[in-house]
Amino acid sequence: xxxxxxxxxxxxxxxxxxxxxxxxxxxxxxxxxxxxxxxxxxxxxxxxxxxxxxxxxxxxxxxxxxxxxxxxxxxxxxxxxxxxxxxxxxxxxxxxxxxxxxxxxxxxxxxxxxxxxxxxxxxxxxxxxxxxxxxxxxxxxxxxxxxxxxxxxxxxxxxxxxxxxxxxxxxxxxxxxxxxxxxxxxxxxxxxxxxxxxxxxxxxxxxxxxxxxxxxxxxxxxxxxxxxxxxxxxxxxxxxxxxxxxxxxxxxxxxxxxxxxxxxxxxxxxxxxxxxxxxxxxxxxxxxxxxxxxxxxxxxxxxxxxxxxxxxxxxxxxxxxxxxxxxxxxxxxxxxxxxxxxxxxxxxxxxxxxxxxxxxxxxxxxxxxxxxxxxxxxxxxxxx
Ligand code: GZL
Numbered sequence: 001x002x003x004x005x006x007x008x009x010x011x012x013x014x015x016x017x018x019x020x021x022x023x024x025x026x027x028x029x030x031x032x033x034x035x036x037x038x039x040x041x042x043x044x045x046x047x048x049x050x051x052x053x054x055x056x057x058x059x060x061x062x063x064x065x066x067x068x069x070x071x072x073x074x075x076x077x078x079x080x081x082x083x084x085x086x087x088x089x090x091x092x093x094x095x096x097x098x099x100x101x102x103x104x105x106x107x108x109x110x111x112x113x114x115x116x117x118x119x120x121x122x123x124x125x126x127x128x129x130x131x132x133x134x135x136x137x138x139x140x141x142x143x144x145x146x147x148x149x150x151x152x153x154x155x156x157x158x159x160x161x162x163x164x165x166x167x168x169x170x171x172x173x174x175x176x177x178x179x180x181x182x183x184x185x186x187x188x189x190x191x192x193x194x195x196x197x198x199x200x201x202x203x204x205x206x207x208x209x210x211x212x213x214x215x216x217x218x219x220x221x222x223x224x225x226x227x228x229x230x231x232x233x234x235x236x237x238x239x240x241x242x243x244x245x246x247x248x249x250x251x252x253x254x255x256x257x258x259x260x261x262x263x264x265x266x267x268x269x270x271x272x273x274x275x276x277x278x279x280x281x282x283x284x285x286x287x288x289x290x291x292x293x294x295x296x297x298x299x300x301x302x303x304x305x306x307x308x309x310x311x312x313x314x315x316x317x318x319x320x321x322x323x324x325x326x327x328x329x330x331x332x333x334x335x336x337x338x339x340x341x342x343x344x345x346x347x348x349x350x351x352x353x354x355x356x357x358x359x360x361x362x363x364x365x366x367x368x369x370x371x372x373x374x375x376x377x378x379x380x381x382x383x384x
Contacts, residue, residue: 078135080132080134080137081112083095090272098110100327111132133157135159136161137160147171162177192353196317205236209271247275272302303383353371
């Protein structure tokens with residue numbers, strides 16, 4: 001197919017340029033973290049010659065057959081994956097899940113771009129995948145808006161897009177979204193705190209919130225859910241600032257909170273485990289005791305392995321899981337598309353609410369009874 005030959009040649013050039021300056025790398029990104037790419041595709045001249053030969057062979061077999069034969073020059077299904085970044089343990093697990101499933105051994109050619117929390121770079125990474133004429137594009141959107149233009153470009157290029165984890169709120173030009181209900185996570189944290197405070201005879205809640213990255217749907221949902229319960233129960237949210245889902249961010253915000261509010265709070269809500277680790281360091285350095293049976297109740301989200309270790313030790317009172325292992329469900333969507341079937345628009349991940357103490361058996365979230373799971377070593381050993 002002529003389009004394929006031109007695309008492949010353009011792609012080889014564009015890919016080299018793209019990976020040189022995209023995703024938080026190059027001279028546009030202050031962070032200094034170069035884009036981390038795991039380019040398993042052949043993008044050198046030899047590869048484009050091979051692809052040209054294959055495409056010519058395809059032409060001989062007729063465009064229709066070639067059009068149906070999704071796949072790179074070696075028959076692999078080519079996937080472009082624009083990942084948020086590398087900010088947390090959760091993110092590392094999410095990336096590994098995709099790299100494990102979409103491997104060469106499994107018949108895939110994964111073009112991975114770490115966009116280093118840079119929304120502009122993420123849009124350019126998607127445009128690079130269009131230039132490469134990949135078969136599918138996976139996006140974990142850093143922020144939930146600003147997507148319709150580039151998703152329209154994907155649609156015009158005939159490349160199906162699958163969204164994982166965070167949501168896109170200003171366009172529906174994608175096949176499926178695989179992820180979690182972040183507002184439910186926030187509601188669950190609020191409902192647990194309400195039941196836990198009642199069980200412990202704590203009548204007043206003065207909470208500090210360390211939010212995730214600004215504009216991320218995970219941040220928006222968790223903030224909204226917890227605030228709904230706080231408002232319904234007359235709690236005070238003393239302050240709520242972004243720690244950007246990082247350990248350094250969590251420590252920095254907590255240090256600032258301690259300066260402003262020491263002695264005026266009894267709950268700290270961290271919107272991911274890495275922020276909680278940073279908040280712990282800040283409180284420990286200030287001599288503030290946190291965790292089970294201490295002055296400050298510490299709540300977290302994600303429930304990564306290191307987070308669950310802190311729950312079992314009693315440093316974190318409760319940890320609300322956000323499952324990062326979306327790739328198997330994404331592969332199911334791709335296989336349905338390959339078979340000409342129509343996947344579900346939304347696929348929700350299974351998640352658990354982890355606690356240290358066995359003082360509450362369940363909580364009611366959105367009117368539904370949901371179990372609480374006391375963390376054990378066996379659970380930790382099996383976690384992501
Ligand atoms: C949530 C995910 C968030 C995690 C953080 O689905 O997008 O981003 O909670 C990660 O750990 O940085």
